[in-house]
Structures are given as structure tokens and as C-alpha cells.
Amino acid sequence: MASNVIACIDDSNYAQAVCDGAAWAAQKLQAPLHLLHVLDYVHGLGERNLSGTLGFGAQETLLEELAELDEKRGKLAMEQGKQMLAAALERVNQAGISEAQTRQRHGELTDTLVDLADETRLLVVGKRGAESASAHGHIGSHIEKIIRTMHKPILIVQQGFSAPKQLMIAYDGSPTIRKGIEMIAASPLLKDSVCHLVMVGKDTADNRESLAWAKNQLQQSGIEAAEHIIAGDPDSALEEFQRENAIDLLVMGAYGHSRIRHFIVGSTTTAMICRCKTSMLVLR
Numbered sequence: 001m002a003s004n005v006i007a008c009i010d011d012s013n014y015a016q017a018v019c020d021g022a023a024w025a026a027q028k029l030q031a032p033l034h035l036l037h038v039l040d041y042v043h044g045l046g047e048r049n050l051s052g053t054l055g056f057g058a059q060e061t062l063l064e065e066l067a068e069l070d071e072k073r074g075k076l077a078m079e080q081g082k083q084m085l086a087a088a089l090e091r092v093n094q095a096g097i098s099e100a101q102t103r104q105r106h107g108e109l110t111d112t113l114v115d116l117a118d119e120t121r122l123l124v125v126g127k128r129g130a131e132s133a134s135a136h137g138h139i140g141s142h143i144e145k146i147i148r149t150m151h152k153p154i155l156i157v158q159q160g161f162s163a164p165k166q167l168m169i170a171y172d173g174s175p176t177i178r179k180g181i182e183m184i185a186a187s188p189l190l191k192d193s194v195c196h197l198v199m200v201g202k203d204t205a206d207n208r209e210s211l212a213w214a215k216n217q218l219q220q221s222g223i224e225a226a227e228h229i230i231a232g233d234p235d236s237a238l239e240e241f242q243r244e245n246a247i248d249l250l251v252m253g254a255y256g257h258s259r260i261r262h263f264i265v266g267s268t269t270t271a272m273i274c275r276c277k278t279s280m281l282v283l284r
Helices: 015-029 056-094 109-115 143-149 175-186 205-220 234-244 268-275
Strands: 004-008 033-039 101-106 120-126 154-157 166-170 194-200 225-230 249-253 279-283
Touching: 004 015, 004 109, 015 033, 015 056, 015 120, 015 154, 033 056, 033 109, 056 101, 109 143, 120 143, 143 154, 166 175, 166 234, 175 205, 175 249, 175 279, 194 205, 194 234, 205 225, 225 234, 234 268
Parallel strands: 004 033, 004 120, 033 101, 120 154, 166 194, 166 249, 194 225, 249 279
Antiparallel strands: 154 279
């Protein structure tokens, strides 16, 4: 049953914000919070290729030493993970979450998240991991794959997180974002936020009608929403609107057939994740 908020904890500068975002979401959803750390380092000797470079005796000795080194490295990584999870647990405890669980798994991150998909209500991840934390203007190597693979809402946080007061929904009228509107309307997650429904395109009667449907769905659930149709390229126009209106949270759908979502992970969404300086909620 999809009931848990799953927070991906690593040793990057985003870990504290992940904790803060996950604690906020768990409280809003009244959902159990699980803090997850995945050890994705490939232990063992399978990737070592020493053929032809050493004599048999020397190679055997070196392999034994590498095996011992990998074993020590694995133990250190596991202990480091436990300490990260303990720090994360303390962080969410301070935020008011008293019963969060910690989980440590071995394996590839995305595969692990897919295994946990049935119990995941919301996934919280940092914009970048430890290896790419300083690569400003880029996203972490796992983010795109996670968005492509996971069929769950994903909250992507920056290095700091605060409860969103103003959110922007990048609305294109497609089935996926309409489903997303219904998800938002049915969820307590964003109930106290001021919502801006923003469509990039022409100001036509059909677009106005589609926006009116979305606004009505939100208002029926108690979420005040304003409609906007703006011109320009989706990535730059949405980023500009976000910046000019002090948007705390950008909500977007993933995949689809419109100009925005056709390029979801190849262009617009990836560009928005790269350029956006606020948290993003990606809906599937």
C-alpha cells in the first residue's frame, strides 16, 4: 500500500533540506516517514581487470589485498550510512516527527526505489547528490532516471527548504497534468498554499476553458487558485514567472504530448530542474 513518505539520505549538502522537506510532507499528509540510505558502491572484485598485467602469483596477492580493502571500504560505507541516518533521524525529530524509520539498502538507487514503489506515497530527493553537489546549473545523475522510472510524486528540494506558501502549477491541459490537478485537490499536502495555474501558450477559449476546469477542481477542495496564460518558451517563461512571483514550489507533470511535456526529461523539465532555484513537485 502506498502510504509512506520516502526520503533519500546521502552525504550531500542537500541532506538536511531533504529531511526538512520530508518532515513537512509527512506532517501534511499524516503519513509515516522513512529515511532511506542506499549503498550503491559495487563491492567485490568483479570489475577489476588485471589480466595480462601481472604474473599469477602477484595477481593473486593483489586480488586478496583488494578483497580486504573492499571489505573494509564496505564496512566504513555502511557505518557512514548509519551515522547519516542517525543525523537525519535527529533532524526530523526536531521538526516534530517522532516515529520516523531508518532503512539502509544495498544496490542501485533507482532499482531500490522501484522495489519500494508500492509503499511509496511521496519520494523526496535532493536536486543533486554528493558527487555533483557543486555543479550549479546541473542536476544529479540519478534525478532524470528516477523521474523516468518512478510512477510516484517526487519532491525535489534545493539546499534549503521551507514550507511553500506560493506554488505554481505548470499547466498544459494534458491528461497527466489534469490527473495531477485531481491528485492535488484530493491531497492535504498543498491545502494552505496560494496556487498559480500557469499555461504557456496562446490565450484561446479552449485554453481558458481548460484552466477554468483546473481552477474549479482546486477551489472545490479549498485551494485558492489564480489563472495565467503567458507567452514564450516554456522553460524560460515558467522560470521568469517563478522568479517574479516569489514562487516557493513549482509543480509539473512528467511525460506527455504537449510542448512542455514532450520534452519532459529531455528538455523542459530537465531545464526547469536545472534553472529553478526553488523546490519542485513532479507528478506522474
